[in-house]
Amino acid sequence: MTAVKASDVDGLIRRGPDPRIAILLVYGPDTGLVFTRAKALAEAFVSDPGDPFAMVKIDGDVLAQDPGRLVDEAGTVGLFGGTRTIWVRSGSRNYAPAVEAALKAEIQNARIVVEGGDLAKSAPLRTLCEKSPKALALPCYPDDERALADLIDRTLQDQGLRIARDARDILATSLGGDRGASLSEIEKLALYARGQGQVSLDDVEAVVSDVAGSVLNTLIDAAFAGRSGEVERDYRRFRHEGMDPSVMLGSALRHALTLLATRLAGEGQSASQMVANWRGLHFRRKSLVETQLARWSPPALRHAIQLLQDAVLACRRADPDLAHAHASSTLLRIATEAARRR
Template sequence: MTAVKAGDIEALLRRGPASQVAVILVYGPDTGLVFERAKRLAESFVTDPSDPFALVKIEGDVLASDVGRLVDEASTVGLFGGQRSIWVRPGSRNYAPAVDAALKAEIAGARIVVEAGDLAKSAPLRTLCEKSTRALALPCYADDERTLADLIDRTLQDSGLRIAREARDVLAMSLGGDRRASLSEIEKLALYAQGQSEVGLDDVEAVVSDVAGSVLNTLIDAAFVGRSEEVERDYRRFRHEGMDPSVMLGSALRHALTLLSTRVAGEGQSPSMMVGNWRGLHFRRKTIVEAQLGRWSPVALRHAVQLLQEAVLACRRSQPDLAHAHASATLLRIATEAARRRG
């Protein structure tokens, strides 16, 4: 079997796959991480990644229609010689037969990198690569604390920067579960700190946004912690700024669903432990979200989710004024319920 454990992938990427590996499958639910690793594997094998003869990109659906195309591309000698990478982009059709043909062919001087989505264990492409001694299957799940810390250090080092430990911890807590979004935030921080030797806590607080949050966090947190006056005040402000009521309710619904999944997954844990496992939660929101987790039970959160879903639907069917009435009434109802649960 050549399925690689998620925790061993970064070490494998640093040392490089074994020479007998012809196909590398990169898959998983974190599309940003899948793309980043596939790109890294495809580009690192060739001298000039900008050379279209050295790095060839093919859509998966093209291979589904032309099974022999992958073998032909991998067997082609570059115009000026040298190694070649074939980067297969995700497709909606089954192109496992094309990959199977490549694994059975005699291919030298070429690396085939297959970028795929979240494949089930029984998916043909995944089972094919996991069973072959000439392939690797690399799963990509949301970054944990260790991989986030490594990503931060590596990305900042590329810009000639190091980061203080406290700043790294705060930055890691502020990043979301998608690798591409996390990279965007780290690169933005590196640009801000250009000319410095070290990134500090002040730099992180000045630049990095809450990737998983939104401008509506104050309104949503006020509702779920039971502060009705703040809900009324913030709702009036957002309405005056032209915010769509269904957008406000949609953000509240996503937050309720995240609270629910965190409560269910953290059964038996304290609210502080559950907050510690909440990836992407900005450090400034930890205290208020901890209070929410302590106040809302899974049963109550399911009821809140139902209320919000019904309100979103009602808003979409109503005129603007009536839609705002639906939205504000629902958020105030949630705030009243949260206040009742205080203590």
């Protein structure tokens, strides 16, 4: 078996895989991390990643139609010799036969990096690479707190910056479950703090957004926490700013779906434990979301989701004034229900 533990993947990439390994499968639910690691592995094997003869990119759906192409590309000699990387981007069709053919071939001076999706344990592509001595299967799961802290430190150090411990702790709780989005936020913070030497808590609060949130969080949190007065105030503000009522309802619907998924996944846990496992939740929202999780049961959330879905449909069919009436009344109805559950 050549499956690699998720905690060992970063170290393996830093050291460099055994050059005798021809195929590296990078897969998992964190698409940003999958891309970042696949890119690092693909580029590290060639002297010039910008050379199209040394770095060949193929879409997985293309290989599904022509399984023999992967072996052909791996056996092609570069225009000026040297090593080559074939980077296979994830597709919607099954291209495991192309990878299977490559595992049976003799490949020299070439590395195949396969960017997979969220593959189940029984997925043919994952099974092939885990069982073959010529391949490695590298899982990419959302960063835990320790991995996020390491990512923050390394990324800021590359920019000549340090970060205060309290600032790092708050930053880590504000980052989401996608490595690409997390890196974007850290790099934005580094740009803001350039020349300071150390990133402070004030810098974090000034720059870092809620990766998983939106400008509508105040309105949505007020509704699901049972604060009708705040719902009326915030709704008037957003309407005055010209926001589409279906956009406001859509944000509320996504939040309700996330609340339901969190309640179902955290069965038997307290509201505070469920909040602690909610990646990407901004630290300023935690107490309000904890209140929501404590008040809303899964059946009640399913009912709220149905109300919101019906309201979104009604808004799309109505004129602007009537659409706003549908949206505001639905959010106030949710707030009333939440208050009743206090």
